[in-house]
Amino acid sequence: MLRFFERYRLVRKGLACTKTRRRRSESEILQVLETGLFAKAVIFLGFILGLGALIFYGTQPQPSEKFLLCLLIFLTALAQLWINHPQTFARNSRILLMFGTFLVHLTVMKVILVFGHNGSFADPGEKALSLQIATLWLPYAFAPLVMSVLLGRNHGLFAATFVSLWGSIVFYNEVDPARFLVMSLISGFIAVFVTLQVRKRSRLLRAGVFVGLATWVLALVFGLIGPIVWENLAAMNWKMLGFQSLIAVGSAILSAMFVGGALPLLEGLFGITTDISWLEAADLNHPLLKRMTIEAPGTYHHSLVVANLAEAAAEAVGANATRCRVCSYFHDIGKLVKPEYFTENMGYDQSPHLDLAPTMSALIILAHVKEGVDLALKYKLNQQIIDVIQQHHGTSLVIYFFRRALQLQEDARQGGKIMNIREGDIPEVREESFRYGGPRPQSREAGIISLADAAESASRSLEKVTPQKLDQLISDIIEKRIQDRQLDECELTLRDLRIIADSFRFTLLNMLHSRIAYPGGQGAKAEGAAVRPQAVDSPPVSAA
Numbered sequence: 001m002l003r004f005f006e007r008y009r010l011v012r013k014g015l016a017c018t019k020t021r022r023r024r025s026e027s028e029i030l031q032v033l034e035t036g037l038f039a040k041a042v043i044f045l046g047f048i049l050g051l052g053a054l055i056f057y058g059t060q061p062q063p064s065e066k067f068l069l070c071l072l073i074f075l076t077a078l079a080q081l082w083i084n085h086p087q088t089f090a091r092n093s094r095i096l097l098m099f100g101t102f103l104v105h106l107t108v109m110k111v112i113l114v115f116g117h118n119g120s121f122a123d124p125g126e127k128a129l130s131l132q133i134a135t136l137w138l139p140y141a142f143a144p145l146v147m148s149v150l151l152g153r154n155h156g157l158f159a160a161t162f163v164s165l166w167g168s169i170v171f172y173n174e175v176d177p178a179r180f181l182v183m184s185l186i187s188g189f190i191a192v193f194v195t196l197q198v199r200k201r202s203r204l205l206r207a208g209v210f211v212g213l214a215t216w217v218l219a220l221v222f223g224l225i226g227p228i229v230w231e232n233l234a235a236m237n238w239k240m241l242g243f244q245s246l247i248a249v250g251s252a253i254l255s256a257m258f259v260g261g262a263l264p265l266l267e268g269l270f271g272i273t274t275d276i277s278w279l280e281a282a283d284l285n286h287p288l289l290k291r292m293t294i295e296a297p298g299t300y301h302h303s304l305v306v307a308n309l310a311e312a313a314a315e316a317v318g319a320n321a322t323r324c325r326v327c328s329y330f331h332d333i334g335k336l337v338k339p340e341y342f343t344e345n346m347g348y349d350q351s352p353h354l355d356l357a358p359t360m361s362a363l364i365i366l367a368h369v370k371e372g373v374d375l376a377l378k379y380k381l382n383q384q385i386i387d388v389i390q391q392h393h394g395t396s397l398v399i400y401f402f403r404r405a406l407q408l409q410e411d412a413r414q415g416g417k418i419m420n421i422r423e424g425d426i427p428e429v430r431e432e433s434f435r436y437g438g439p440r441p442q443s444r445e446a447g448i449i450s451l452a453d454a455a456e457s458a459s460r461s462l463e464k465v466t467p468q469k470l471d472q473l474i475s476d477i478i479e480k481r482i483q484d485r486q487l488d489e490c491e492l493t494l495r496d497l498r499i500i501a502d503s504f505r506f507t508l509l510n511m512l513h514s515r516i517a518y519p520g521g522q523g524a525k526a527e528g529a530a531v532r533p534q535a536v537d538s539p540p541v542s543a544a
Contacts, residue, residue: 039092047099048074051166054110060173069169077162085155097270098147098155105143105163106170112137113174132224135175136247139255140184141191141211146259148192149204150272156195160188183218187252190214199275199322201260208256212249219248273382278322281382288333288379298344299335302456303328305511309452310445313503317496319444327388328449330381334372334389338364344460358405362398362434369393369436387442392450394440394486402434440489447490448500451478455504465512467505474501 033039051070056063081089081098088094116134143163148156164184168177194207219225225244267277284290292300307328314321339345341352341364353361372389409429441447454477462469478497481487492500 212252296339334368
């Protein structure tokens with residue numbers, strides 16, 4: 001409240017701006033819930049109680065021993081998660097998603113089997129047939145599909161393994177445990193294999209078809225479909241055989257369709273973005289991108305080239321290429337506020353920076369990151385896009401204006417000796433005033449985009465593009481970023497950086513290739529024959 005009145009007083013005196021930039025508000029309560037041990041313990045306890053309820057429901061033999069076995073498997077799952085997926089284990093939202101999905105998976109199976117087992121059947125054969133059909137209805141691939149699409153194949157394999165182990169114990173009274181374990185594991189592994197790269201929702205339907213076919217084959221092998229009398233095929237009940245086959249394939253397809261429908265809800269609840277959503281976000285008709293084509297066409301073209309560079313490099317090192325492309329589209333949207341102060345948008349007139357002090361020019365250049373975050377929050381862009389906007393320059397130095405400021409300071413010092421000006425009256429040049437606020441790139445994708453941004457901007461300064469010049473340019477950029485410790489937190493290895501450099505060189509060579517000079521008077525108006533004159537006195541601030 002006191003800050004509000006102080007700001008109001010400064011605005012009335014003309015000492016403060018009425019505009020307030022949007023900022024991300026990080027609640028301390030949410031931080032505690034996301035990383036706190038108490039919340040983690042509550043999630044684990046809830047899952048254990050859910051397992052206990054499934055085991056002790058009904059009249060199962062030796063429920064205490066089964067519960068103890070499930071508890072030991074749970075501890076094994078925790079150890080596996082902590083060792084192989086420490087980032088997932090550290091985030092309570094991810095743990096809630098995983099174990100909540102496991103519990104839903106097991107509960108749905110339990111309900112189906114209870115209905116099939118406890119039906120009122122006078123004939124034992126009818127009861128056996130009911131259990132047989134109920135076993136075919138089981139959604140073996142539900143949890144592996146959800147985990148594979150949302151968190152990746154390793155989490156999908158984790159889900160397939162442990163829900164199969166828990167299910168073979170929990171449903172011991174309803175199904176044969178060995179048969180259930182084999183069917184669940186194979187169905188789950190196939191679901192993960194088919195969903196390694198889900199870029200369209202139709203791929204989920206395809207995964208359901210493959211899982212359904214695998215379930216049908218396994219059910220045929222284990223005698224859950226039929227029985228088939230090979231000696232007398234004409235006497236078989238083909239109608240029942242077709243019905244059972246339809247259930248075996250249809251249950252898997254229905255599971256995949258349900259996962260596809262639930263994905264938007266799960267993504268919103270747990271802050272996860274799948275490749276499907278990234279592709280939907282790659283629409284170039286977004287209002288910000290359409291504004292860029294009109295107000296900052298140079299920046300728009302720069303962003304498209306950076307997207308191509310980053311996507312190709314990400315594919316080469318195994319990072320998320322689609323995420324790199326979409327984030328690259330929006331990484332420089334902050335330049336929309338003052339587009340004319342960036343080289344790629346300058347016309348043929350004199351650079352506006354020639355009339356400004358280096359500190360003021362640097363302030364405008366540095367502000368495009370904060371303005372970008374402000375616009376991203378206004379248009380409700382994905383959180384990972386906002387992170388890339390903040391991180392793509394890290395804490396790097398706006399070197400051009402910093403050197404210009406040092407030169408002006410040295411000129412003032414030399415002139416001051418002649419005019420007897422005191423050293424204290426010469427303005428101080430602080431390096432911190434010419435550095436971005438950061439943070440440094442925190443992910444592989446942010447690091448790749450940061451390097452692609454610098455490489456694309458710097459390559460425009462080459463008069464004649466050759467492989468040797470590009471190699472030297474890209475190597476210098478990466479070396480300077482390493483020396484400035486800008487890549488310390490993004491998990492890119494030296495091998496990754498070498499592959500990224502090769503990818504940049506290949507892509508830029510194909511983009512910046514030279515054309516054959518047309519003879520005078522022949523094809524003068526042909527495409528590519530015209531040469532655009534260089535902007536006058538344009539400082540290289542696009543790579544700042």
